Amino acid sequence: MPARDRREREYAERHRLIIATARRLAEADGWAAVTTRRLADTIEYSQPVLYSHFREGKDAIVGAVALQGFEELTAALREAREATDRPGTALHRAAHAYIEFAVANPALYDAMFVLPTTLRFAHPDTPPALDAAYRELALAVEQVAGDADAETLTEVVWSALHGLVGLQRSGRLRPGHDTARLDLLLDRLASSGDG
Amino acid sequence: MPARDRREREYAERHRLIIATARRLAEADGWAAVTTRRLADTIEYSQPVLYSHFREGKDAIVGAVALQGFEELTAALREAREATDRPGTALHRAAHAYIEFAVANPALYDAMFVLPTTLRFAHPDTPPALDAAYRELALAVEQVAGDADAETLTEVVWSALHGLVGLQRSGRLRPGHDTARLDLLLDRLASSGDG
DNA sequence: CGCTAGTTCTAGCAACGCTAGCAGTCGTGT
DNA sequence: ACACGACTGCTAGCGTTGCTAGAACTAGCG
Numbered sequence: 001m002p003a004r005d006r007r008e009r010e011y012a013e014r015h016r017l018i019i020a021t022a023r024r025l026a027e028a029d030g031w032a033a034v035t036t037r038r039l040a041d042t043i044e045y046s047q048p049v050l051y052s053h054f055r056e057g058k059d060a061i062v063g064a065v066a067l068q069g070f071e072e073l074t075a076a077l078r079e080a081r082e083a084t085d086r087p088g089t090a091l092h093r094a095a096h097a098y099i100e101f102a103v104a105n106p107a108l109y110d111a112m113f114v115l116p117t118t119l120r121f122a123h124p125d126t127p128p129a130l131d132a133a134y135r136e137l138a139l140a141v142e143q144v145a146g147d148a149d150a151e152t153l154t155e156v157v158w159s160a161l162h163g164l165v166g167l168q169r170s171g172r173l174r175p176g177h178d179t180a181r182l183d184l185l186l187d188r189l190a191s192s193g194d195g
Numbered sequence: 196m197p198a199r200d201r202r203e204r205e206y207a208e209r210h211r212l213i214i215a216t217a218r219r220l221a222e223a224d225g226w227a228a229v230t231t232r233r234l235a236d237t238i239e240y241s242q243p244v245l246y247s248h249f250r251e252g253k254d255a256i257v258g259a260v261a262l263q264g265f266e267e268l269t270a271a272l273r274e275a276r277e278a279t280d281r282p283g284t285a286l287h288r289a290a291h292a293y294i295e296f297a298v299a300n301p302a303l304y305d306a307m308f309v310l311p312t313t314l315r316f317a318h319p320d321t322p323p324a325l326d327a328a329y330r331e332l333a334l335a336v337e338q339v340a341g342d343a344d345a346e347t348l349t350e351v352v353w354s355a356l357h358g359l360v361g362l363q364r365s366g367r368l369r370p371g372h373d374t375a376r377l378d379l380l381l382d383r384l385a386s387s388g389d390g
Numbered sequence: 391c392g393c394t395a396g397t398t399c400t401a402g403c404a405a406c407g408c409t410a411g412c413a414g415t416c417g418t419g420t
Numbered sequence: 421a422c423a424c425g426a427c428t429g430c431t432a433g434c435g436t437t438g439c440t441a442g443a444a445c446t447a448g449c450g
Contacts, residue, residue, distance in 0.1 A: 007416095007427095035405080035406065036407060036408075037406080037407090045429075045430095046429065046431080047408080047409095047430095048408085048409075048429070048430075049428090049429065049430090050408095051407095051408070051409080052428080052429080057407070057408070058407065058408090113362075113365070113367075114309070121365075121366050121367050122366065122369075148379055148382075148383075149375070149379070151369075152372060152375050152376055155362070155376055156359075156376050156380045156383075159355060159358035159359040159361075159362050159363075159368070159376070160354060160355035160358050160359075161358065162358040162361060163353075163354035163355050163357040163358025163359070163361065164354040164355075164358070166354070166357060166361060167308075167350070167354050167357055168354075170308070170316075171316050172316050173350050173354070174346075174350065177347060177350070180344070180347050181347055181350055181351050184343055184344070184347050184351055185351045185355070187343075188343075188351075188383050189383050189384070191383065191387075192383070192386075202397095230436080230438080231437080231438060231439075232436085232438090240398080240399090241398065241399050241400080242438090243399070243400095243439085243440075243441095244397090244398070244399090245439095246438095246439070247397080247398085252439070253438065
C-alpha cells in the first residue's frame, strides 16, 4: 500500500512541522504568542488540523516540544559527561551544560518546566526521555555524593540549578554574577564535610 | 469635605477587597480560575470597576497580591530569625520557614514568582517589600558565609529553595523526601570546606 | 431645584481554545 | 470503468477571555 505509506509519511512530516513551528514561534515571541490560529497559519493549514495531531489540544503541543527539550538536555548532559577529562569535574561540566541549555533555549525550558503540559511524571506511561536527563545528571552527582544519598543529592542539585535559572531569567538576581553563583553553589554542594 | 473622605475610605476598602478576593479565589481554585468576570461578580461590582483600581489590568491585581506575599514572607522569615535560640541554626529555621510559606500559600507563591506581574525588580520604583524579604534571608545566610561572598551565597540559597519548591510542587521530585532534600541542601550549603 | 462632575453599569470588541458538520479527495470493490 | 465509502481538511461558529467606549445614574454645589 504505497499510497497509505505516503500519507503516513506526510502525516509524520506535518507532525514534526507543527512541533518545530510551535517551538520556533515560542522561541521568537514567547509562548503567549503561540496561539492555535497563528500556529495553523504559519504551517499553512487550518486550526482543526492541529487537533487531529494532538487530540488534547495546545497543552499536548507544548508537551511535545518539552519532550524534544528533554531529549536535547539529555544529549547536552551526556556530551558534557563524555568530555570530562579529569575526574571530579563531571558535576561542574554538567551544571554548566544545564545552565547554558536553559539560557540558550528559554522557551524550550519553559515548556519543560513552567508551562502546563500533558506530560506525566512518575507515571507508567512517562516517556523515557524525562528520566534519561535525570539519570545523566545523577551520573555526575554520584562522584561527589560522599556519604549522602546520591538520589537525594541529585534532586537537590537539579532543584538548585532549576532555581538559579528561574530567578536569573526573571531578573530577580544581580546580573553579571551568574558564574559566581554557580561556582559557589557547586563548591558547596560538592563538599561533604562541615568545615 | 466629609463626603470626599468617606468616598476615599470606600475606595480604599474596595481596593483591599479586590486584592483579598483575588487571592482567596486563586488559593481556592488556582489563578486560571481568577477571571475578571468572576472576580467582579464575587465583589459584587461590574468588571470596569477593577480597571478603575488597577489601570494596568489583571497583571496589576496579581502584582498587588504578590506584594502582599512578599510582606508576609518577610514577616515569616523575621519571625524565624527572632525565634532562633542557638547560633548557627538561623539558616535552618529560615529555610524551613521559606518552604512552609510556599507550601501553605501556593497561589500566593505563584503570584510572587511564577505569574507575569507588573512588579519591577531592581528598578527605582521597586516596592521595598521585595527587598525586605531578601534582606531577611541574607541575615540568616551571613552566619554561614565563611569566606564566600555573603550576597552571592544568599542568592544561591534563595535559588535553591525556589528550585526545590518549584520541582516539588510540579511533582518532579520523589514525594516524602522533602525534609531529607532540604536538610541535605542546608548541610552542604552551610559547609565552607571541601571535605 | 437644576446644573455639573464624577462614578458605575451595560454592551460590545477582538482574540482565545476548541469543535460540529460540510466538502472534497482518494482508495477500494464490483 | 465507475460508483461507493471512508477519510481528510476546511468553513463557520460556540463559549470564554481581558479589556473598553459610551450611556445612565448618583451626588454635591450654587
